[in-house]
Amino acid sequence: MKRAIFTVVIMSTLVFLTSCETKVKVQKEKDSNTIENKIPKSINNPTTKVVLASEVDWSYLNPKRKDKAPMAGTLWGDRKGTEATGFLLKPKDGFSSPPHIHNVSYRGIVISGLIHNDDPAAANMWMPSGSFWTQPKGHVHITSAKGVNTIAYIEIEKGPYLVLPKEEKFDSGERPVNVDKSNIVWLDASEVKWIDKAGASIAFIWGEPKTNQLNGSLIKLPAGFNGKIYTKGETFGAVVVKGAPEFLGTENKTLETGSYLSSKGEALHNISTKEEVVFYVRTNGEYNILSK
Numbered sequence: 045m046k047r048a049i050f051t052v053v054i055m056s057t058l059v060f061l062t063s064c065e066t067k068v069k070v071q072k073e074k075d076s077n078t079i080e081n082k083i084p085k086s087i088n089n090p091t092t093k094v095v096l097a098s099e100v101d102w103s104y105l106n107p108k109r110k111d112k113a114p115m116a117g118t119l120w121g122d123r124k125g126t127e128a129t130g131f132l133l134k135p136k137d138g139f140s141s142p143p144h145i146h147n148v149s150y151r152g153i154v155i156s157g158l159i160h161n162d163d164p165a166a167a168n169m170w171m172p173s174g175s176f177w178t179q180p181k182g183h184v185h186i187t188s189a190k191g192v193n194t195i196a197y198i199e200i201e202k203g204p205y206l207v208l209p210k211e212e213k214f215d216s217g218e219r220p221v222n223v224d225k226s227n228i229v230w231l232d233a234s235e236v237k238w239i240d241k242a243g244a245s246i247a248f249i250w251g252e253p254k255t256n257q258l259n260g261s262l263i264k265l266p267a268g269f270n271g272k273i274y275t276k277g278e279t280f281g282a283v284v285v286k287g288a289p290e291f292l293g294t295e296n297k298t299l300e301t302g303s304y305l306s307s308k309g310e311a312l313h314n315i316s317t318k319e320e321v322v323f324y325v326r327t328n329g330e331y332n333i334l335s336k
Contacts, residue, residue: 083274083332087312094291095119097284097302100132106207113207114139114189119197119304120281123205130281130326132302133196135189142186143210149181149218150200151250151260153324154225155285155301157194161187162222174225174262174285174322176249180218184210195302197283197324201258223249230264242271242335256328263323263333265289265315271336273313277329281306282313287321 100117104110114135121129133152143164152161158170161177164186171177179185198205230245239246243266251259258279265271265287273282282305291297291305292314299305305313305323315321325331 083272083334084310084312087310090311091308092293092311092313093306094293094297094299095304095306096297097132097300097304100302102134105133116198119283119302120306121203123200123203126203128199128201129203129205130197130199130283130304133198135187135194137190137192137194139194140186140188143184144186145184145208145210145213146179146181147204147206147208148200148202149216150179150198150205152177152179152199153197153283153285155195155197155283157189157191159187159189159194159196161185162220169222169224171222172225174228176221176223176228178218178221178250180216180220182214182216183218183220184213185220197285197302199326228262230262238330239333240335242266242269242333244269244271244333246333253330258326258328261325261327263325265317265321265323265333267317267319269315269317269321269335271315271334273315273331273333274311275307275313275327275329275331276310277327277331278308280308280311280325280327280329280331282323282325285322285324287317287319289321290316290318292316 102115102117104113105116106113114133117132119130121127123129123131154171154173154175156173158172160168160170161179162185170190228247230247232245233239233241236246245264247262249260251257253259284299284301284303288298288300291299
């Protein structure tokens with residue numbers, strides 16, 4: 045009887061120890077699969093570049109109209125060339141363009157002020173900061189602005205970017221999109237594997253984010269965030285839509301709204317915030333956001 049009890053005790057102990065070892069092993073596997081453990085501590089030969097909004101050179105968007113046209117400041121690329129380009133658009137308060145078309149399609153993000161972009165006969169739909177729109181090539185439209193410091197970010201995939209008369213309209217097969225900031229859908233760490241529990245969130249606004257094709261998204265970082273954005277995409281560009289984050293590098297820089305952060309290939313972008321910050325991101329790969 046005593047021997048049977050002793051055997052039961054030994055078996056129970058072995059089962060308990062085995063269970064503990066299994067739990068430890070599973071926990072180690074979970075720990076090794078966390079975002080932080082997948083990201084390097086540093087990157088050799090970083091390719092990160094920063095363009096501050098205050099460093100941008102401004103010129104007339106449509107030189108033929110001179111001061112009747114908005115100002116434009118290139119952040120990357122060359123809107124007069126054939127390459128993909130991103131630039132800032134700065135219309136005056138009360139600006140309203142004549143009906144016109146473009147030879148290329150573009151995407152836009154409102155940074156400050158209010159923008160209306162639609163068919164000439166459409167009622168005004170003023171889009172505030174954080175709103176997104178697309179304008180198909182060949183479609184007749186007008187663009188209007190309200191606010192003393194209205195700025196938008198404009199992006200094309202192929203240049204040159206030209207303003208042409210409405211008489212040259214054509215149907216590209218594309219259709220315009222206007223998304224007010226109130227209709228942006230934000231996802232947090234419980235829904236997106238790319239971010240840890242740092243309070244950050246992501247909104248996917250165009251393209252397929254799980255492929256190596258170009259796609260666009262918004263990143264929202266909370267006040268007091270201190271962490272990293274890790275990217276491996278061959279193309280990565282981020283424009284500050286809201287706030288003034290600190291970029292922590294060999295030389296710390298404050299990225300005022302409209303500033304541009306970019307990299308090619310594997311890169312770590314160290315960011316800290318005092319207030320809520322929103323980035324617009326154009327990339328051809330996944331990225332990760334984690335706190336330190």
